[in-house]
Amino acid sequence: MTAIKAYAASSKDADLKSLDIKRRDVKKDDVKIDILYCGVCHSDLHQVRNDWKNSQYPVVPGHEIIGKVLEVGDNVSDFKQGDLVGVGCMVDSCQTCSSCKDDLEQFCENGATMTYNSKDKHLGGHTFGGYSESIVVDKEFILTIPENLDAKAAAPLLCAGITTYSPLAHWGVKEGDKVGVIGLGGLGHMGIKFAHAMGAHTVMITTSPDKSEDAKKLGADEVLISKNEDEMKKHAGSFDFLLNTIPVGHDMNPYVNLLKRDATMVIVGAVEPLDPLHGGSLIMGRKSIAGSLIGGIRETQQMLDFCGEHNVVCDIEMIDIQNINEAYDRLQKSDVKYRFVIDMKSLKDS
Amino acid sequence: MTAIKAYAASSKDADLKSLDIKRRDVKKDDVKIDILYCGVCHSDLHQVRNDWKNSQYPVVPGHEIIGKVLEVGDNVSDFKQGDLVGVGCMVDSCQTCSSCKDDLEQFCENGATMTYNSKDKHLGGHTFGGYSESIVVDKEFILTIPENLDAKAAAPLLCAGITTYSPLAHWGVKEGDKVGVIGLGGLGHMGIKFAHAMGAHTVMITTSPDKSEDAKKLGADEVLISKNEDEMKKHAGSFDFLLNTIPVGHDMNPYVNLLKRDATMVIVGAVEPLDPLHGGSLIMGRKSIAGSLIGGIRETQQMLDFCGEHNVVCDIEMIDIQNINEAYDRLQKSDVKYRFVIDMKSLKDS
Numbered sequence: 001m002t003a004i005k006a007y008a009a010s011s012k013d014a015d016l017k018s019l020d021i022k023r024r025d026v027k028k029d030d031v032k033i034d035i036l037y038c039g040v041c042h043s044d045l046h047q048v049r050n051d052w053k054n055s056q057y058p059v060v061p062g063h064e065i066i067g068k069v070l071e072v073g074d075n076v077s078d079f080k081q082g083d084l085v086g087v088g089c090m091v092d093s094c095q096t097c098s099s100c101k102d103d104l105e106q107f108c109e110n111g112a113t114m115t116y117n118s119k120d121k122h123l124g125g126h127t128f129g130g131y132s133e134s135i136v137v138d139k140e141f142i143l144t145i146p147e148n149l150d151a152k153a154a155a156p157l158l159c160a161g162i163t164t165y166s167p168l169a170h171w172g173v174k175e176g177d178k179v180g181v182i183g184l185g186g187l188g189h190m191g192i193k194f195a196h197a198m199g200a201h202t203v204m205i206t207t208s209p210d211k212s213e214d215a216k217k218l219g220a221d222e223v224l225i226s227k228n229e230d231e232m233k234k235h236a237g238s239f240d241f242l243l244n245t246i247p248v249g250h251d252m253n254p255y256v257n258l259l260k261r262d263a264t265m266v267i268v269g270a271v272e273p274l275d276p277l278h279g280g281s282l283i284m285g286r287k288s289i290a291g292s293l294i295g296g297i298r299e300t301q302q303m304l305d306f307c308g309e310h311n312v313v314c315d316i317e318m319i320d321i322q323n324i325n326e327a328y329d330r331l332q333k334s335d336v337k338y339r340f341v342i343d344m345k346s347l348k349d350s
Numbered sequence: 351m352t353a354i355k356a357y358a359a360s361s362k363d364a365d366l367k368s369l370d371i372k373r374r375d376v377k378k379d380d381v382k383i384d385i386l387y388c389g390v391c392h393s394d395l396h397q398v399r400n401d402w403k404n405s406q407y408p409v410v411p412g413h414e415i416i417g418k419v420l421e422v423g424d425n426v427s428d429f430k431q432g433d434l435v436g437v438g439c440m441v442d443s444c445q446t447c448s449s450c451k452d453d454l455e456q457f458c459e460n461g462a463t464m465t466y467n468s469k470d471k472h473l474g475g476h477t478f479g480g481y482s483e484s485i486v487v488d489k490e491f492i493l494t495i496p497e498n499l500d501a502k503a504a505a506p507l508l509c510a511g512i513t514t515y516s517p518l519a520h521w522g523v524k525e526g527d528k529v530g531v532i533g534l535g536g537l538g539h540m541g542i543k544f545a546h547a548m549g550a551h552t553v554m555i556t557t558s559p560d561k562s563e564d565a566k567k568l569g570a571d572e573v574l575i576s577k578n579e580d581e582m583k584k585h586a587g588s589f590d591f592l593l594n595t596i597p598v599g600h601d602m603n604p605y606v607n608l609l610k611r612d613a614t615m616v617i618v619g620a621v622e623p624l625d626p627l628h629g630g631s632l633i634m635g636r637k638s639i640a641g642s643l644i645g646g647i648r649e650t651q652q653m654l655d656f657c658g659e660h661n662v663v664c665d666i667e668m669i670d671i672q673n674i675n676e677a678y679d680r681l682q683k684s685d686v687k688y689r690f691v692i693d694m695k696s697l698k699d700s
Contacts, residue, residue, distance in 0.1 A: 099611060107611050107635055170636070249626070261449060261457050264638070270629035276599070277627060279620035282641025285457055286520070288614070289639050291632025 001025060001123070005347055006132035007321050008058035009048040015325045016048065016131070018350065019058055023136050024122045028073040031142045033085060038130035039064025039156035039314075040340035042186065042247065045328050047117055052271075056117055062130030063089040063115040064158040064341075066151050076139045084151060086143040086304070087135060088158035089294050091115050091127060095140065103298040105141075131321065133348055143301055146308025153313035156186065156339040157304060159294065160314065164191040165303040166295030167243060167266040168198060175199030177240040180224070182255060184211045187245035187269055189315060189338040192218045195243070197310040203239070205255070214337070218315070226254060237285070239263060244270070251275040256287055264288040314339050320346035351375060351473070355697055356482035357671050358408035359398040365675045366398065366481070368700065369408055373486050374472045378423040381492045383435060388480035389414025389506035389664075390690035392536065392597065395678050397467055402621075406467055412480025413439040413465040414508040414691075416501050426489045434501060436493040436654070437485060438508035439644050441465050441477060445490065453648040455491075481671065483698055493651055496658025503663035506536065506689040507654060509644065510664065514541040515653040516645035517593060517616040518548060525549030527590040530574070532605060534561045537595035537619055539665060539688040542568045545593070547660040553589070555605070564687070568665070576604060587635070589613060594620070601625040606637055614638040664689050670696035 001022045008019040026032045044061035046052055065087040069079050079085060092113035093105040105112050113121065116129030129135075145154050164187055173179055179200040181191035188204070195202040196219030203222045204215035212223040224231055232254055239258045242265035249272045255265055256277070267274075267289065282289070295303065307313065315338045319327050327340045351372045358369040376382045394411035396402055415437040419429050429435060442463035443455040455462050463471065466479030479485075495504050514537055523529055529550040531541035538554070545552040546569030553572045554565035562573040574581055582604055589608045592615035599622045605615055606627070617624075617639065632639070645653065657663065665688045669677050677690045 104611070104636075249629070261454070267629050267632055271633060272630070273626040273628050275626060276623040278623050279599070279617050279641060280622070282617055282639065283621060283643045284641070286454075286640065286642050289632065290636065291629060291634070292636050293633045 004133040006060045008060045012050045028075040030073045032071040032136045033067035034070045035067040035344045037066040037155045038062040038342045056126045060128035064155045065130035066155045084145045091137045103296040155341045156314040160186045160190045162295040162300045167292040180205045180239045180242045183245040186339045191243045256281040259287045261285040267291045316341045354483040356410045358410045362400045378425040380423045382421040382486045383417035384420045385417040385694045387416040387505045388412040388692045406476045410478035414505045415480035416505045434495045441487045453646040505691045506664040510536045512645040512650045517642040530555045530589045530592045533595040541593045606631040609637045611635040617641045666691045
C-alpha cells in the first residue's frame with residue numbers, strides 16, 4: 001500500500017479538503033496511473049452531499065480520470081508505462097454474469113465496483129475516486145485515449161461522453177435522422193456534439209432562448225424553445241430520436257409529442273420521479289420511453305475511438321483542486337460551460 | 351341508401367334504443383355485410399357515455415363485427431357472397447401516407463375512419479358501428495375469418511385480439527420467453543391466450559388471487575399476485591416482455607422492476623395519465639415503456655390466421671341486443687368472462 005494525497009469530503013456538509021488515502025500495490029492484472037486531469041461530474045456533488053442517501057465518508061469523488069501509466073502488473077500486455085489512459089465510472093465487475101459477458105458491465109448482476117463510494121474488494125472499506133494523485137485499476141477497466149485529442153478536454157468523455165454516446169449508438173442514430181437533445185448542460189452539450197458527428201440533423205431543445213447561440217456553435221442545426229407552443233406544434237411527430245438530459249423530474253408529455261411513430265425518447269439525467277405521463281401519448285404512434293446508464297467498457301473505448309476520428313472533446317473550464325468547493329457552488333447554479341476539469345498538478349504541488 | 355335497424359344512444363345518459371339508420375349503396379370497392387355477431391368493447395361504453403369528450407350522437411357502437419358477405423362492388427375480387435368476414439375498429443384510411451404504406455392504418459397521418467363516431471366520407475355526418483343489421487365497408491378493411499373458428503367467439507378478436515396480439519408480435523415474443531400479462535379482463539384474457547400460443551412462459555400478473563384458477567385455464571403457466579411484495583421480489587428482473595392491460599392510471603414502477611435488462615413493457619389499456627414513474631427504474635437496466643394501438647389491417651389478418659392455426663378464440667357470453675344496457679352495467683363492474691357478444695338475430699327479429 002502507498003499513501004497518496006487526495007481531496008475528500010468528510011461529511012455531508014463539509015467542504016472538500018486535503019486528505020491522505022491509501023492505494024493498493026500493483027497486482028498482476030493491475031495498472032497504476034498517475035492522474036493528470038479529473039473531470040467534475042454532477043454525481044460528484046450529489047455524492048458529496050449524500051443526495052442519494054448512500055454516501056460513505058470520506059468521499060473522494062472523481063470518475064472522469066485521465067493519466068499516464070506508471071506501472072503495470074505481470075499479466076498486463078495492452079498497456080505500458082507512459083501510455084495516455086482513462087478511467088471512467090467503473091473500476092471492476094464480476095466479469096462472469098450475462099451483463100458482463102454482453103459487455104454491459106454497468107448492469108453487472110453482482111454489482112459493478114464504481115470508481116468511488118463502492119466496496120473496495122482489495123483493501124476493504126470503500127473505493128476512492130480521481131480527485132487524487134494516482135489510482136490502481138484492473139486492466140479490463142483501463143481505456144486508451146486517442147493521442148490526437150486534447151487530454152484535458154477528453155476527461156469528461158469518460159462519463160458525460162459515454163452517457164450520451166451510448167443511447168445514440170444503441171438506438172442506431174444515423175446520418176439524416178432528426179435528433180433532439182433536450183437540455184443544455186454537461187450531458188446535453190456532448191449529446192449535440194455526438195448527434196452532429198453522427199450526421200444527424202441535430203435540434204437543441206431548451207427552455208432558454210439565450211442558449212441558442214451556444215447550441216449552434218456546439219453543432220446544433222436548429223434550436224427549439226420548448227416553452228413556445230407554436231414551435232412545439234410545428235415539430236410535433238417529426239423526431240426520430242430524443243435524448244433527454246434534463247437532470248430533474250419534469251413533464252415528458254410535450255417531448256413525447258415530438259416523436260415520430262415508433263420513435264424513442266431516452267432519459268439519461270432524471271434519476272428521480274417524473275411527472276405523470278399520459279398513456280395515450282405512447283399508445284398513439286407506438287412510441288417508447290427508455291433509460292440508459294453510462295455504457296460498457298467496450299462501448300466506452302468505441303466512443304473514445306469515435307472521438308479520436310471525429311475530433312470530439314468536451315468544452316471545459318480548468319480549475320485547481322483548491323477551488324473545488326467554489327466550482328461545486330457554480331455547478332449547482334449550472335454556471336459552467338460545460339464541465340470543470342481539475343488540473344491534478346495543483347494537488348501534487350500543494 | 352338503405353334504411354336499416356340499429357341500436358343507438360341518443361345522448362350521454364340515455365339507454366341504447368332501437369333506431370333506424372342509413373347505409374350507403376354498394377360502390378365499386380365496397381363489400382356489404384349481413385352482421386351476425388358484434389362484440390361489446392369497453393370503448394363502446396366510453397363512447398356512449400362521452401368519457402373521451404368527442405362523442406357524436408346518436409352513437410351506434412360496435413367494432414368487433416362478424417358477418418356474411420351480402421353483396422360486393424365491381425372492383426372486389428377477394429370476397430364473394432356468403433364469405434364469413436370481419437370488420438374491426440377501422441373502415442377506411444387515406445391509403446397514401448407513410449403509416450398506411452407501412453400497413454399501419456391505425457396511425458394514418460390523415461386520420462383513419464373509425465368504424466363509429468368518425469366522419470362519414472360517403473354520407474356526411476358520422477359513421478355508425480356494428481350494433482346494426484348490416485354495414486358497407488371498403489374492401490381494404492374487410493378481414494377473412496378462418497372457417498374453423500367459432501364465428502361468435504371470433505368477434506372480439508377484431509379489437510381485443512389485435513390489441514394484444516400486435517405488441518406481442520411487434521416486440522418479437524417467441525418460444526421460451528418469459529412474458530407477463532398484467533390485468534385479467536377482456537384484453538388480458540386474450541394476452542394470455544396469445545402469449546401461451548406463441549410458446550412463451552406466460553405469467554398472469556394480477557392484484558386478485560381469486561383470478562388464479564381462471565388464468566391457468568386460459569393458458570397461464572404461473573400467476574403472480576402483484577400485491578405480494580415477496581413474490582414480486584422473487585420475479586424482479588426476470589421478464590422478457592410485459593403486456594400491461596390495466597385500463598386506468600396506475601403506478602408502473604413495480605412492474606418495470608420485473609423487466610430484464612433491455613426489456614419492454616407495453617401499455618395497451620391506460621389511455622389516461624399514469625402515476626409518476628421513477629427515471630431510475632428505466633435507467634437501471636436500459637428498460638423501455640411503450641404504447642400500442644390495435645394493429646394494421648394486414649397484421650389483423652395475420653392475427654386471424656394465427657388464431658385459425660392455433661384455434662384461439664375469445665371466451666364470451668352471448669346476449670340479445672335488448673339486454674345491452676344491462677350488459678354495460680355489468681361491463682363497468684368487470685362482471686363478464688371475458689367479452690359480451692351480441693347475437694344480431696335478436697335485432698333482426700325484433
